[in-house]
Amino acid sequence: MGKSPAENEEEKARESRRRLAIAIExxxxxxxxxxxxxxxxLVDHGSEGPLPNTALHDAADKGKTKVAMEIAILKPSFARKLNRGGHSxxxxxxxxxxxxxxxxxxxxxPELVRVRGRGGITPLHFVAKEKGDSAKENVELLELLAEFLWDKSSIEDLTNQCETAVHVALKSHNLEAFKVLFGWLKRVNLTEILDWKDQDGNTVLHIAVLERQPEIINLLIGHVKVNVRNFEGLTALEIFQANPSGDQDLAKKLRDPTLSKNIRLSVFLRSPLTPYERIVFEFGFxxxxxxxIVLIVAALITTATYQAMLTPPGGYWQDNSPNLPANSSGIPAGKPHRAGNIIxxxxxxxxxxTLNSFVFLASIGTICMMAFPLLPHASPVYLSAVSVGFAYFATLTIEFTRSDDVAGIVITACFFSLLLVSLAAKWKAWSxxxxxxxxxxxxxxxxGHFPKLKHGK
Structure with missing residues (x-):
C-alpha cells in the first residue's frame, strides 16, 4: 500500500532535517x-514554537562557526531566541x-552579549562567573569579558537576583574577572556601579566582607560608599565586626570618619531643594x-567691556610728565602723569x-551661571573667569594716574572681591x-547619579 501525500511530505521533511544536521556537523x-x-x-523548521531549538542553536552547540554565521545572517532573530533550557x-x-x-x-x-537567558544570566554574567580549566582557557575567558564590555550599557544588565557582573564575579571568587571589571569601571568613570545593590541589598563591598576577600576590600576602599546599609540594615563594617578576622587595618578603613554619612533616598526626596537646585531650577535656562543665545550675548558684552578698558575715551598719555608747567596765573596746567595712564x-x-566694570562683571557672572549646572566639568570656565577678571582689574589699576590711584584700588578691590565671592558661593553650593x-x-x-539634574534637556 502506497504512502499518502502527507506521509511523503513528512518523510521528505525528515530527510531534509537529517541532511541539515549533517551539513551543520x-x-x-x-x-x-x-x-x-x-x-x-528548511532553517525555519523547529523554530515555530515560543521556545524553539533552532538550527542556529544546533550549530552554536556544536561549535560550527561557519554555518552558525550563515544562519545568523539569514535569520538574525534566531540569535536572540531561547530554547526550552532557557539558553540562546x-x-x-x-x-x-x-x-x-x-x-x-x-x-x-554586538548587543547579543545582553541577551538574558536562564536566571537572567547574560553572556557577560557567564564569563564573569566562569573560570577556565587551564591557564590558556582562563586567559581566553578574560579576553572575552573585556570584549563584551565594549558594549558599555551591558554592565547595567542584572540577573534575576539583581546582580551585576561585578556581583557575579565576586560571589564566584573570580578575582581576575573582578579586576578586569574594576579596571574598566574606573576607566569609563562608572565606579558608581560598585554601589549597586543585589536582591539582599548587598553592594560589592558587603559581598567582599562576607566572602572574606581582603584584597578586594583594599581595592574598593576609596571607590565605594562604606556606610551603605543592606536590606538587613547592616553596613560593611558591622558585617565585618560580626565575623572579625583580626585585620584591624581593614576595620579602620571601613570606619573612615572622614567619609560623609549616607542618607536614605526617601529622606533626600522629602528634604527641601538644595541651594544648588534652587539656583539651577529658578535661574537656569x-x-x-x-x-x-544668552552665552553668545554675554561673551560679546565681555569682549566689548574688556576692549573698552583697553581703549578708554580720550586714550592714554604718550609721555611722562611729573611736573607740568604753570599757566600765567601760576596754576599747574595739568596733573602729573606717566606714559600709559588714562587721560x-x-x-x-x-x-x-565703575559702569564698565559693572557690565563686565555682570557678563562674566552670566557665563558662569550658564556653566553652573555643568560643574565640575565646567571648572575651567570658572578658572578662566578668575583669570580674565584679574587681568581686567589689574589693567584698570595700572592705567589710573598717580593722583587717582586710591580710587582705582578701591574700584578694583570692590569689583574683584565681588567676582571672587560670587564664584566661591556657586562652587560651595555645588560642592x-x-x-x-x-x-x-x-x-x-x-x-547616572540620582537624581541627576538634566539641565537644558
Whole structure:
C-alpha cells in the first residue's frame, strides 16, 4: 500500500532535517545553501514554537562557526531566541567552550552579549562567573569579558537576583574577572556601579566582607560608599565586626570618619531643594537655544567691556610728565602723569570705570551661571573667569594716574572681591549638593547619579 501525500511530505521533511544536521556537523556552508535551494523554509523548521531549538542553536552547540554565521545572517532573530533550557545560541556556545563561535555572531550584533537567558544570566554574567580549566582557557575567558564590555550599557544588565557582573564575579571568587571589571569601571568613570545593590541589598563591598576577600576590600576602599546599609540594615563594617578576622587595618578603613554619612533616598526626596537646585531650577535656562543665545550675548558684552578698558575715551598719555608747567596765573596746567595712564580723570573716569566694570562683571557672572549646572566639568570656565577678571582689574589699576590711584584700588578691590565671592558661593553650593548626592543610599541599578539634574534637556 502506497504512502499518502502527507506521509511523503513528512518523510521528505525528515530527510531534509537529517541532511541539515549533517551539513551543520560538517560545517559545510555550500551544502547548507544547496538544501535551502531545495526547501527555502528548511532553517525555519523547529523554530515555530515560543521556545524553539533552532538550527542556529544546533550549530552554536556544536561549535560550527561557519554555518552558525550563515544562519545568523539569514535569520538574525534566531540569535536572540531561547530554547526550552532557557539558553540562546551564544549561551550554548559558551557552555561548550566554543569561544570562536561566541565571537562570530557579535560581529553582526554586538548587543547579543545582553541577551538574558536562564536566571537572567547574560553572556557577560557567564564569563564573569566562569573560570577556565587551564591557564590558556582562563586567559581566553578574560579576553572575552573585556570584549563584551565594549558594549558599555551591558554592565547595567542584572540577573534575576539583581546582580551585576561585578556581583557575579565576586560571589564566584573570580578575582581576575573582578579586576578586569574594576579596571574598566574606573576607566569609563562608572565606579558608581560598585554601589549597586543585589536582591539582599548587598553592594560589592558587603559581598567582599562576607566572602572574606581582603584584597578586594583594599581595592574598593576609596571607590565605594562604606556606610551603605543592606536590606538587613547592616553596613560593611558591622558585617565585618560580626565575623572579625583580626585585620584591624581593614576595620579602620571601613570606619573612615572622614567619609560623609549616607542618607536614605526617601529622606533626600522629602528634604527641601538644595541651594544648588534652587539656583539651577529658578535661574537656569532649560531651552538649549535660549541658553546658547544668552552665552553668545554675554561673551560679546565681555569682549566689548574688556576692549573698552583697553581703549578708554580720550586714550592714554604718550609721555611722562611729573611736573607740568604753570599757566600765567601760576596754576599747574595739568596733573602729573606717566606714559600709559588714562587721560580721562576725575568724576568722569570714576563713572566710566565703575559702569564698565559693572557690565563686565555682570557678563562674566552670566557665563558662569550658564556653566553652573555643568560643574565640575565646567571648572575651567570658572578658572578662566578668575583669570580674565584679574587681568581686567589689574589693567584698570595700572592705567589710573598717580593722583587717582586710591580710587582705582578701591574700584578694583570692590569689583574683584565681588567676582571672587560670587564664584566661591556657586562652587560651595555645588560642592555641598554633590556631597549630599554622593551620600544617598539607594539601590542604584541605573547608570547616572540620582537624581541627576538634566539641565537644558
Amino acid at each position: 560538517r560545517d559545510e556552508v555550500n551544502e547548507l545553501y544547496s538544501l535551502i535551494e531545495e526547501d527555502e523554509n 545560541p551564544m549561551h550554548l556556545a559558551l557552555q561548550k567552550k566554543h569561544y570562536g563561535t561566541v565571537r562570530a555572531p557579535m560581529t553582526l550584533d 532649560r531651552d538649549e537655544s535660549v541658553r546658547n 580721562l580723570s576725575g568724576a568722569y573716569l570714576y563713572a566710566f570705570t 555641598n549638593h554633590n556631597r549630599l548626592l554622593c551620600g544617598i543610599d539607594a539601590t542604584g541599578r541605573r547608570v
